[in-house]
Amino acid sequence: MTPLLVVWAGLPFLNDPSPGVLRSKRAARNLDCERYSAQTGSERYPGAIRPARARGDYVERDAVMCAERLMRPGLREARDEAILTELEPLSRDIVTKAVSLRTDLADRTWLVETYYPSGEVSSKISFATKNALMGQGLAVSDRVPVLGVGDVGVITRMDPDEAYPTACLRYAATGTLREGDALLAVVSRDARETILHGGLCVDGRWTWIP
Amino acid sequence: MIAVLASLALAGPIEDAQRVELDRARAEIAGEVHLSAFDLIDELVYGWKTDPVFESSTPVVLAGVSVPVGLGTGMQALVENHIAAVLAENPTSNVQLVHCPSCTAVVVHSGPEGTVVSRGIDNPAVLAELGGATGKHALFVDLEAEGSWLVLRARITQLTPDLPIVWSHTLATSAATPALLRASDQLKSADEARAEYLAALRSRGPLVIPVRLSVRTYARPDGGNGTPPPPFLWLQTGAELAPTDARAWTSSLMIGGAFIPQAYQGLMGQARVSRLLTGRVRSVTRPDLYGFVGASVMTVWGPATSSFQVDPLNADDIVAAVQGDGPRSTWGTLQLGLDLRIGNRIGVGTFLETLPALRRSQNMGDYIRVLGIGFQGFGTEVTACF
Numbered sequence: 001m002t003p004l005l006v007v008w009a010g011l012p013f014l015n016d017p018s019p020g021v022l023r024s025k026r027a028a029r030n031l032d033c034e035r036y037s038a039q040t041g042s043e044r045y046p047g048a049i050r051p052a053r054a055r056g057d058y059v060e061r062d063a064v065m066c067a068e069r070l071m072r073p074g075l076r077e078a079r080d081e082a083i084l085t086e087l088e089p090l091s092r093d094i095v096t097k098a099v100s101l102r103t104d105l106a107d108r109t110w111l112v113e114t115y116y117p118s119g120e121v122s123s124k125i126s127f128a129t130k131n132a133l134m135g136q137g138l139a140v141s142d143r144v145p146v147l148g149v150g151d152v153g154v155i156t157r158m159d160p161d162e163a164y165p166t167a168c169l170r171y172a173a174t175g176t177l178r179e180g181d182a183l184l185a186v187v188s189r190d191a192r193e194t195i196l197h198g199g200l201c202v203d204g205r206w207t208w209i210p
Numbered sequence: 211m212i213a214v215l216a217s218l219a220l221a222g223p224i225e226d227a228q229r230v231e232l233d234r235a236r237a238e239i240a241g242e243v244h245l246s247a248f249d250l251i252d253e254l255v256y257g258w259k260t261d262p263v264f265e266s267s268t269p270v271v272l273a274g275v276s277v278p279v280g281l282g283t284g285m286q287a288l289v290e291n292h293i294a295a296v297l298a299e300n301p302t303s304n305v306q307l308v309h310c311p312s313c314t315a316v317v318v319h320s321g322p323e324g325t326v327v328s329r330g331i332d333n334p335a336v337l338a339e340l341g342g343a344t345g346k347h348a349l350f351v352d353l354e355a356e357g358s359w360l361v362l363r364a365r366i367t368q369l370t371p372d373l374p375i376v377w378s379h380t381l382a383t384s385a386a387t388p389a390l391l392r393a394s395d396q397l398k399s400a401d402e403a404r405a406e407y408l409a410a411l412r413s414r415g416p417l418v419i420p421v422r423l424s425v426r427t428y429a430r431p432d433g434g435n436g437t438p439p440p441p442f443l444w445l446q447t448g449a450e451l452a453p454t455d456a457r458a459w460t461s462s463l464m465i466g467g468a469f470i471p472q473a474y475q476g477l478m479g480q481a482r483v484s485r486l487l488t489g490r491v492r493s494v495t496r497p498d499l500y501g502f503v504g505a506s507v508m509t510v511w512g513p514a515t516s517s518f519q520v521d522p523l524n525a526d527d528i529v530a531a532v533q534g535d536g537p538r539s540t541w542g543t544l545q546l547g548l549d550l551r552i553g554n555r556i557g558v559g560t561f562l563e564t565l566p567a568l569r570r571s572q573n574m575g576d577y578i579r580v581l582g583i584g585f586q587g588f589g590t591e592v593t594a595c596f
Binding site: 032046048050067068069070071072075076080084085086087088109118120121123124127128130131134135139140141142143144146 | 235239242243276278279280326332350352354355356357358359360361363365367372373374375377378379380382384408454456490491
């Protein structure tokens with residue numbers, strides 16, 4: 001693992017992270033890069049980047065700091081990799097939208113349910129979403145709403161646009177989702193997409209988060 | 211049909227090889243990230259010490275530890291062990307790990323609402339019926355590789371029927387950040403650890419005093435007529451200066467002496483410029499390799515120094531050297547070598563040396579010729595820095 005790569009703006013040919021003669025496309029895709037000013041870079045990476053001189057530099061300098069991704073391409077399913085790489089912003093984004101969409105639910109206990117093909121990734125999405133909800137200062141529970149076998153048998157044969165509202169209705173009807181609860185569902189709707197959708201189930205009514 | 215069978219027959223070994231390669235890559239990554247994972251756990255427990263979740267020591271069940279998808283259960287066991295070890299070393303965190311087999315076991319509960327299969331932790335009502343750990347707390351820890359970041363998420367849930375989450379936290383560290391390697395009984399915050407790291411970098415100062423013991427040997431002449439000089443043992447000291455804390459470039463100026471009774475004595479002066487080859491900044495945790503070029507001037511005298519001349523050594527020269535003080539020879543050399551430095555205290559090096567004034571000497575040959583330059587000397591050295 002080469003964790004760090006510094007590219008000076010003035011000498012882009014030495015350690016250029018873009019694909020070219022010295023770096024393959026595959027290797028370039030495996031880099032996460034961020035541009036810093038010389039001052040910020042020297043604070044974040046002391047020793048690797050020289051800070052600006054007290055009276056300023058003769059040329060304006062900046063640096064691109066690149067780090068290799070921890071997991072090499074091909075070690076995980078492409079879709080899982082895309083979701084997991086952006087897990088923190090994705091979950092935080094859904095929570096922020098849900099909370100701002102329904103400010104009246106601030107006093108409720110929030111439950112989280114994830115619908116994703118892989119159980120392992122599902123639990124990670126739920127974990128991140130619960131932590132993001134806690135970060136908003138909300139009351140969150142580890143309870144999971146459950147449906148009976150008969151309900152599951154019917155709902156899984158429905159079109160997704162119908163299935164989620166029906167499941168929400170059944171959660172409320174069976175009492176597994178209580179009056180003071182709000183269920184935030186994180187859903188992967190299509191096997192080809194690399195984003196997650198959010199839905200709210202409150203008092204038996206389902207709402208997609210835009 | 212035949213084509214399908216053939217493709218299956220061919221696919222087997224290739225898939226096996228790919229699987230082995232994937233497992234090897236996963237094990238390598240797990241080995242690389244586990245120290246960072248330990249750092250995040252240390253940071254988590256340090257947070258509990260400085261800002262405890264519970265007012266007094268509270269039993270907590272380690273309910274779940276998950277590692278990055280694809281890195282397997284070996285890393286999971288390592289992480290679990292580290293959590294237990296750090297918590298045991300830090301009782302003031304007020305998190306007391308307890309064993310609860312019925313919490314993690316899968317339980318089947320049939321009631322009027324139906325049959326529910328779940329872990330005990332996920333169904334505290336069943337735990338209560340079993341006389342288990344209801345009312346206790348459960349700790350969940352998740353580690354995930356998100357791009358170049360390793361992210362740790364933790365939450366503590368109260369094991370009551372409502373399963374409220376009472377505490378949660380998210381921590382992240384970049385792949386570019388070196389592991390802090392903190393001792394588990396002396397936890398520090400990331401800021402304090404960083405300050406210590408910087409202090410360690412800066413406390414080295416720009417100037418060090420090296421003391422070096424080196425041995426030089428000289429190649430036998432190609433024709434076999436001459437007599438090569440004996441190995442020379444030198445003790446040197448001087449000053450080594452680096453322009454920045456990074457110590458990517460260093461230069462040194464040293465003087466030295468050689469003294470073997472009845473054989474030779476000598477004095478030397480040497481200057482070197484070294485360049486760090488393994489990275490841009492000198493590491494405080496792993497060895498660093500420098501490449502160097504240098505020049506020196508040597509003067510030697512004594513019975514064993516007769517070979518430092520261009521003409522072949524004969525019996526008269528040897529007799530004259532033994533009877534008197536022997537000849538005095540002075541020459542200049544150029545060196546090219548590698549120096550492995552460990553912790554800014556110890557160095558081990560090796561070098562090739564060319565003696566331009568003696569390149570036509572019939573008493574020594576070349577170990578190697580590079581771009582028309584013959585290297586007659588080869589040396590190894592051990593350095594201690596103060």
